[in-house]
Amino acid sequence: MFQLSFISILRPSQPVTMRLSNLHLLLICVVSEFLGVNIFLKGFFPVKKAVEGYATFHYLPNEPYGSATTDEGFASDNEPDIGIAPVRPVFGRLVVVLIDALRADFVFGERNHDHMPYTRALLSRGATRSFLARAHPPTVTMPRIKALTSGTIPGFIDIVLNFDSVALAEDNLISQMHRQGRQLFFYGDDTWMKLFPGHFADADGTTSFFVTDYTEVDNNVTRHVRPALSNPHWDALILHYLGLDHIGHLGGPTSPLVHPKLQEMDAIIQTIHEAVTEQDKSLVLPTLIMLCGDHGMSDAGSHGGASNSETITPIVFISSAFKQVEGAVRPHPDEVYQIDVAPTLSLLMGLPVPQNSLGVAIPMMLEDNLSARQHLRALQLNSHQLSQVLKQNVDSFETDEGYVAYQRAVRFHSTWLSHTATSSSIDSQVISRKAMMQYIKSMRLMTDKVASSLARYDLHAMGIGLVLMWLVLCLLGYGISSLTSPTDVTSDLKLSILLLSGCCLATGITHVTLCTASGGATSEMLCAPSDEARVWSVMLVLLSGSLAAILLSALTQVGRLQQFFLSFSHISRFETFVLVGTISHTLSLASSSFVEEEHQTWYFLTLTVTLATFIHATASVIGHSSDKMATKVAIATATALVISRLLRAWNQTGIKWADQPDIGDWFVRPENKVSLSFVTALSFVIIYITRCFMRPNYKLLAALFGAYLYRYATGSLNLPIPFPSSQKGIHEAWVVYSLVFISLTHFVMRYTRCLYSLRSMSKGECINGPESDLLTTKPKNQVPPTLGHILEELCDIHIMLMALLLRPHNSCIIAMSVLLQHCIVGMVLPWLQMRLWAVTLVHIWMGQAAFFAQGNSNSIATVDISAGYIGMSSYIHAIAGLLTAISTYAGPILWLVRLLIYITEHHHNSFLSAIEVSYTLAISRALPLAIYTVLVTLQRYHLFVWSVFSPKLLYQTMNTCIVSGGMMFLLVHCGIVRWSMHDKHR
Structure with missing residues (x-):
């Protein structure tokens, strides 16, 4: 990753330096981010190791009255025969x-x-x-x-x-x-x-x-x-x-x-x-x-x-x-x-x-089927078994309230056994009832105590994961501040080696100290005497030390950081709102209520920025009536506001209002099947017409029709005339998958020909997006397609999959998302002329709002796993997982594809733009991950840690994977375009 400067070798009078390019730094940060998240998850979600072995009837406690231990057929605990149960079956x-x-x-x-x-x-x-x-x-x-x-x-x-x-x-x-x-x-x-x-x-x-x-x-x-x-x-x-x-x-x-x-x-x-x-x-x-x-x-x-x-x-x-x-x-x-x-x-x-x-043991089941003596014996055995679990998991178990209650129950039990023959039936019932209630109380207390102690977090692993994520966040912040610098992260070779050695040594000493500290809980993952733990330890020590060394080296260039922060004093009001909104959303995750109702945050942010744009455009129209572009933007934002309101009302999500009726609930009722069929068909028509503004694609039309026929075959939708269908729609689904494959093949061929055209300077195949402005004098049918227009086929492919995988009532979500993209990306963003990082954040906002508009939430329950089996006649783990992920994150993926097309169409130096966008995407995931993991660590004993915070952590991780995948695709695409354009102008 480090590169030795050849200039410094040719000029020995100058100091030998180490250079780390912005691209290399970005890739290092992405890899380190995934390692940090992985380590943190392993520490936060440890796989519980079972105590091996099986319970037997050996070494069970006697009844708390010696002479009664073998009465009624009970097995004496001095007898080794494990075939005789202490409680008669x-x-x-x-x-x-x-x-x-x-x-x-x-x-x-x-x-x-x-x-x-x-x-x-x-x-x-x-x-x-x-x-x-x-x-x-x-x-x-x-x-x-x-x-x-x-x-x-x-x-x-x-x-x-x-x-x-x-x-x-x-x-x-x-x-x-x-x-x-x-x-x-x-x-x-x-x-x-x-x-x-x-x-x-x-x-x-x-x-x-x-x-x-x-x-x-x-x-x-x-x-x-x-x-x-x-x-x-x-x-x-x-x-x-x-x-x-x-x-x-x-x-x-x-x-x-x-x-x-x-x-x-x-x-x-x-x-x-x-x-x-x-x-x-x-x-x-x-x-x-x-x-x-x-x-x-x-x-x-x-x-x-x-x-x-x-x-x-x-x-x-x-x-x-x-x-x-x-x-x-x-x-x-x-x-x-x-x-x-x-x-x-x-x-x-x-x-x-x-x-x-x-x-x-359920008291009613024991009471109804066992005699009083057997009932007490059963409760005693259950309590004894729980006390053994308590001893294994709690250090000071002797003073635990549950264990004390268990001993008290045994004394009541002993009293009952001793006085059964002499006491009246009423007294006997009172004592036995006290013993039973005390046994049940003790068991509940011991269960609660052990259950709370089972959440044993590997704080060492979690700490290393946190350190990696925060180092990555700091380095990404430095990296985006130095994008305009050709020298990137540069320092003296001897100083770099000294920093690297010192940081790795300090990290290693800290790690060994924590692993060997007496009285502290050591990490099973990082401190265990196994080869796997040693490999993890060495790798993480070297990685943490290297990142720390890079960061310390970068911090020596304070002037660049000051210049970067000063640049924010000149940002527009819209850019300020986008930046503040992104940071505010991250901070809101500290509240469990905000996590449960996160969709409200994204709806507020997207609606607010759209409304502000509408007000700004309307004011421009009033002040300059001849401003046609402002008029179009005002109409586009008004349309976007209506669409956003419909999206918000389509699927109630979250926790507080999830059970409230919504538009989607009305359409999925059996009596509204005709209405659902009409709305689905209308949505597909709107999708195709809107996409035709970009480029006609008859494969998309056929795929939309195939998706409708699939839902007809499964009984979700109606057709006005009978139509032959396959069992469970398998054939119809495979028609759509085939069209997706054909479209993908066609895209790869056109994309390859376009890149070859750009490299060889041949005419008529395609042109770079920004160059289309130079050909406005030519008739439209004579202008070659731009690279962005070719990338539109990727958008069509994703829409095909969305139409098939999303449930029928969510077909309107697809149509409204396509219309919203046409309004926001096609008109509003070019008019606002925001910086590229702000444009990227707006795409992220819209993608997150679309995620929740589908009906998703931060609960695992809203994952629609049925999407993973559409068109499948048998279970294939990888395919089912891929289709489920595409369905769940359909909205964010759609907006990531749109971001890729936007950069290709509107920026001459697409590779530098791609690096800036990639840094913005990386920071948009590194910031909430770094802060949220700290919050989860602090809230690890919170009442809602498993029902609210933990699912959100998994969603954060998966979202990071999706965004990182889009980021890598963007870098590869723009890198290939840069290579082609470089050869063209060489």
């Missing part, structure tokens, strides 16, 4: 019917009483025990299965690992049953087969990510139900149905497909219940059926966030052993935690409680 077999994305109101809601009539009838006659189970974020499938089976709280980073599940190493209910030789059958989401390989005697998995299939994915499960039930050798039958979740991703909880799907699930519950009820007549122990969901469903149909509709799911236990009590369905069942399922099922089925479980 109540149920012999288990059936789990897990319906993915089953919301609580689908089962218990008064408005949805006809969704599952058989289940509702069981609830009404008291043949069930029902609860509301609250899940911990993130509400995605793999972490929720972990919670249900192991009783542990998965980390937030599991939302990423959800896409690539690996075997569960922690102790869990499934492994306990497998270790005892019980036969487990499984059918459904193949995530279970990845988490528990080799555990199932019979299994058939289906992929959970192919969301456009909601029929076959469930039929593949149901076809196994009757054969499995007729098999006398199963001990546990697990069915994981995915269809409801897929319907939610496609159409939301109000989709007309929800009702028939839930009735289908209800029929399966009836089949299972009737079969096991008949079989229980000949069994020693009855069968327990558990109907549950892994997570809920947001009002938009997705999940992953922390709203009640996503975190609260129903749990319905059904068994012939339950005493039936006639009565209406309770409108508000008791609330438990999802992690409570694991210890509850373990104790009722005679299994050891998973050793890392943080769950508390």
